[in-house]
Amino acid sequence: MGIEIERKFLLRNDDWRAAADAGTRMRQGYFAGPQRASIRVRIEGESANLNIKSAELGIRRLEFEYPVPLVEAEQMLDGLCEGPLVEKTRYRLVYAGFTWEVDVFAGDNAGLVVAEIELPTEDSAFEKPDWLGEEVSADPRYYNVSLVTHPYCDW
Amino acid sequence: MGIEIERKFLLRNDDWRAAADAGTRMRQGYFAGPQRASIRVRIEGESANLNIKSAELGIRRLEFEYPVPLVEAEQMLDGLCEGPLVEKTRYRLVYAGFTWEVDVFAGDNAGLVVAEIELPTEDSAFEKPDWLGEEVSADPRYYNVSLVTHPYCDW
Numbered sequence: 001m002g003i004e005i006e007r008k009f010l011l012r013n014d015d016w017r018a019a020a021d022a023g024t025r026m027r028q029g030y031f032a033g034p035q036r037a038s039i040r041v042r043i044e045g046e047s048a049n050l051n052i053k054s055a056e057l058g059i060r061r062l063e064f065e066y067p068v069p070l071v072e073a074e075q076m077l078d079g080l081c082e083g084p085l086v087e088k089t090r091y092r093l094v095y096a097g098f099t100w101e102v103d104v105f106a107g108d109n110a111g112l113v114v115a116e117i118e119l120p121t122e123d124s125a126f127e128k129p130d131w132l133g134e135e136v137s138a139d140p141r142y143y144n145v146s147l148v149t150h151p152y153c154d155w
Numbered sequence: 156m157g158i159e160i161e162r163k164f165l166l167r168n169d170d171w172r173a174a175a176d177a178g179t180r181m182r183q184g185y186f187a188g189p190q191r192a193s194i195r196v197r198i199e200g201e202s203a204n205l206n207i208k209s210a211e212l213g214i215r216r217l218e219f220e221y222p223v224p225l226v227e228a229e230q231m232l233d234g235l236c237e238g239p240l241v242e243k244t245r246y247r248l249v250y251a252g253f254t255w256e257v258d259v260f261a262g263d264n265a266g267l268v269v270a271e272i273e274l275p276t277e278d279s280a281f282e283k284p285d286w287l288g289e290e291v292s293a294d295p296r297y298y299n300v301s302l303v304t305h306p307y308c309d310w
Binding site for chain 2: 002003004005006007008009010011012013014015016017019020021022023024025026027028029030031032033034036037038039040041042043044045050052053054060061062063064066068072075076077079080081082083085086087088089090091092093094095100102103104113114115116117118119120121122124129130131132133134135136137142144145148
């Protein structure tokens, strides 16, 4: 993290070109907000990452993930993210050759427990454990990004 | 980048706990949108980065920056960012001990040229070159994030 202190000016003429380098072409864009992509900072034990996911409904989404320093993740969570934060404990287990992740939520989402399985293709077959309940893949209320603005305690 | 294919379920009972690991605590948040922080993907020559800046007015802002693979930056620009993209050529030059960056915009912002200087403190003194015009640090129209939705050609 840095504090950026920058001043910006218009130009009076082209005289700056004599002293300038050859220039670098840049192309940049901005994420428009949660309607197109969700951008998440997560602290997971002692590590942290930044995750960008397309906001499509359903079970298939574009995903990018980058590690970030723990201290910077804390600064982003405290200063730049929307509150309240989503808190949960994630448990992993293997059943019939697939890894399941069970998220037990805390804070404003206490009482909510969901199980997730990551699959190689959309129509991959997998065996359902006895403890598994109703599928909610297509219900946007269960998106973690939704749990910030509309937590389980308000359902 | 990955395509994430994930299915999510509610749980019927606590029987999954017998097979699960000890669990990992997670705390996560989401960027709320451009009113609090701007999140930018930039391709600069052959490299690319993800940049997160607090959306405060004025010359002092929190900033985080992380390198990302070029191909992933292209995927994010094409698929997840708001269009049109901001295109510009950045020239660097040194004047009186400080580096200036002059951005010559193209596309919908063609005609706009701004010079920026990064300073160690908010009240750092610096010598103004003759080619420097009016200061626009406090004018949000000149923020690159604003140039997407309200480009120079519409001013």
